[in-house]
Structure formats: structure tokens, C-alpha cells
Amino acid sequence: MIKIIVIEDERIKRITMSQALKKANYHVNDFGNPVVALKYFKNNGADLVISDIRMEDLDGFEVLEKVKQINSATDVILMTAFGTIESAVNAMKKGAYDFITKPFSSEELILLVQKYEKLKNLLDENILLKKILEDRYSFHNLIGKSKVMIDLFDQIEMVSSSEMSVLIEGESGTGKEVVANAIHYNSDRKEKPFIKLSCAALNESLLESELFGHEKGAFTGAYKEKQGRFEVADGGTLFLDDIDDIPLSSQVKLLRVLQEREFERVGATKPTKVNVRIICATKVDLWELVEKKQFREDLFYRLRVIPIRIPPLRERKEDIPLLVEHFLIKSKKEKLHFTPEALELLTCYNWPGNIRQLENAVYRISAFTKTNEVTRDMIPEDLICGKEQPIKFSIYNNDKIDLQKFIEKIEKETIEWALARTDHNQSKAAEILKLKRTTLRDKMKKFDVH
Ligand SMILES: Nc1ncnc2c1ncn2[C@@H]1O[C@H](COP(=O)(O)OP(=O)(O)OP(=O)(O)O)[C@@H](O)[C@H]1O
Ligand SMILES: [Mg+2]
Incomplete structure (x- = not known):
């Protein structure tokens, strides 16, 4: 309920106003003397102060100034005499919420206060929403108030302190990278590096040189020695994105680091020891790949010690x-x-x-x-749900159909549809079309789609 203080030195007017406001269900305290009113305000607060301008001890402008000094969130409405538009303008300039010209009826006063109440509720809601966003429903850049998200925050909190490997599972765009970040920056390793490597579209030798680094002269083009991500991440966390894309041969090597905490740079003879926590992410069901023998079962269990599933939106x-x-x-x-x-x-x-x-x-x-x-x-x-444009092809008006051309037309339009739907992100488009990225690129070239 809104708390109002009324300051008016004419007794009858004061009582009439006070009664009308109380009748409209507002919490009201009225005063004939502004000094006494301010003392009360200082001790008890109020949302709104409605004050006369011409009074003996203190005028309305001084009241306005003092109220704002005590609590700038409290609003003030000044009552101005008829014809003194100048003082009304002055009041607004000095930070009054509004003014009301005397004489006014009780209805006019109530209407004004109701308008104020509405605005205040809206503002409060907005501030509340922003505050909620800032504290309660946000966790290291993750926003959510649904039960699944609150549970996810708890889960991140719990796993952060552990050293075990985490596998984050979730569709494209669900926030896997943000979750990986949250785990790292919530853990004891937060002062140490957080290193990311996407395993997508890296062939075996590139991937291994990225992961483990290489010695000078290890292969043609290796002019200098290079640290791999494992070494750079020492003491911290290594985030391996799109882990499902890692070639089978590299999987063995990754398994060994996980088991023995050591590896060899490409071309090196001596092993390097590291202390790295691994977080992986996948868009696809890794177990399905295990069943198809595309992903090693032993590696699967090593990586999925703690599974975290991010639900789709x-x-x-x-x-x-x-x-x-x-x-x-x-x-x-x-x-x-x-x-x-x-x-x-x-x-x-x-x-x-x-x-x-x-x-x-x-x-x-x-x-x-x-x-x-x-x-x-x-x-x-x-x-708009249910309004997605269906792709339509008509064959009714034709006597003959060139099947090859017809299929190509469907292919082309389907690719255009997928690109439009993913804001022209080729890897996302390939994903929803269940195509390899390279295949999509070839088809785009073939059909001259950009
Ligand atoms: N819970 C969340 N609250 C606020 N922003 C989020 C949340 N989840 C994701 N985002 C935002 O959505 C975008 C996509 O997130 P992110 O890159 O982590 O997704 P992803 O699962 O790794 O996607 P992909 O599979 O395509 O790599 C980012 O801009 C991220 O900041
Ligand atoms: Mg990602």
C-alpha cells in the first residue's frame, strides 16, 4: 500500500483530503506544520508527499528539497494556487512528480494519486525484474528461473569444486560454452587458464598438434616448437568443444592423457606432465556414436564422469x-x-x-x-509458431518431370530454408540438415546459394 503524507495548513482542507485518500484505501498521515511533517517523514518514510506551497514556517519548495535530501526515491506533489503557473513549472523543474491546482475536488486528487500509483508499480516491477536478473536468476552469465535452470545452477556449483571430467550435453545454442565457463570460474582453478579447443573440422594431425603441441622439425612446416593446449592449460581447465568430432585415432591419445596425466608433443621422445581438468561438450548423443563404433567406449566413460544436460529452450x-x-x-x-x-x-x-x-x-x-x-x-x-513457410512444389501442371532437376530444386530450397533459419550459420545449417559442413558447402557452391 502506498504511504502518503499530506501537508496543508488549512485544517478543513487538510481533513477533507486526508479522509478522501483514506477512503480510497491509502495509508495517510496529515500535518498542519511542515517542520513536524518532515520530522515524521525522516523517522517513518513515505512513498508520496503532497504539500501546499504557501505555508508559514517552510514553503512547499523547501519541503520538496528536504524530502529529496532525506530520500530521493520519495515523490512530491505540490498544491499550487490558481493562476500561478510559474510556481507549477518551478515545482516540476525542482524535481516534483506533479502539481495540482487549487481548488480541486477529492476525485481529482484521487485520480492523480492513482495515476502515480500505477506508474510507481510499473517502475517497481522494472527495478525488481532487473534486480532479479542481477542476483537470483543469474549465475555466471547464465540466466534462468525455471526449475531445470535453478537445478543446473546447483549442479554447476557442486561440480565446480571437484576435479572430475564433465561432459556437457545440449543442442546447438543452449549455452554449453557458458556453462563450461561457469564451472571453471566457479572452481579453485579460476586464477589459472581456461583454454578452449573446438574439435570440429580439425583433421587428425592438426588436432594432435593443437592438443599436444610439437617439437621443431616434427613435420614439414614445423619451423618452431609449439606448446599444445594441454600445456597452456596447465593448472587450469581445458574445454574440448564438439568432442564427438574427434577422430578415432586421436581418441586413444586423449585417453592416455586422461589416464596418465602425461603426453608427448608431436615429434618428442620425452613425456610432458600436466595437471588439467577436462570439460567436454557435445551436441549429439555420444552413446549413439559408441554403439556405431565411432567413439571409444573407454573414453566415453572417462569423459562422462559427471554428465550435465542443458535442456533445450x-x-x-x-x-x-x-x-x-x-x-x-x-x-x-x-x-x-x-x-x-x-x-x-x-x-x-x-x-x-x-x-x-x-x-x-x-x-x-x-x-x-x-x-x-x-x-x-x-x-x-x-x-510465429505454426507459421513457418512450408516448402511447396507443384507437379500437377506438368506432363513431364525431370526428376534430377526436380530433386535439385528441392535440395536448393531446403538449403536456403536451413540457412535462413540459422542466420546463415553454415555449421548450424549443416547440423539441422544432417549434413557434413563440407557437403553443405559443396552443395551451396553447386546451387549458387550464398
Ligand atoms: N542461460 C543463458 N542465459 C543467458 N545467455 C545465454 C544462456 N545460455 C546461452 N546464452 C547465450 O546464448 C549464446 C549461445 O551460447 P553458447 O555459445 O554457450 O551455446 P552452445 O551450446 O555452446 O552453442 P553451440 O552448440 O552452437 O556451440 C551466447 O551468446 C550465450 O551468451
Ligand atoms: Mg559452443
């Missing part, structure tokens, strides 16, 4: 409004807000690209918004 849609707010703040567009209807629409959509897709969508929408509000009709068509 569609399984925690209640986080969407919070995430939207977070990305608006992140891109310095905190003044912008999405209407509840617009948010509802975003919550209906399934987000195959998960948080990354949501993040890009928020940036894209806010870049094109000229007002302070994003309404339902400003949400792009491709994000």
Missing part, C-alpha cells in the same frame, strides 16, 4: 521473458520493452536454435524498432 519456455529482458539490457536497449502479447508469441515458438536464436531475434527486432515498445505485429513471420 522449448523445455523451459518460462525463461523466455527473462531472457528477452536480459538481452535488451545486454544490448543497451533497456528502455525498450516487449508487450505481453509479443512475449506470448515468442513463448509459443519452439526455438530450434535455442538461446542463440532468441538472442539474435531480440537484437534483430530491437534494431528495427523506432518506438519504445515491441508489439505483437512487430514479431517477424518466421518466429
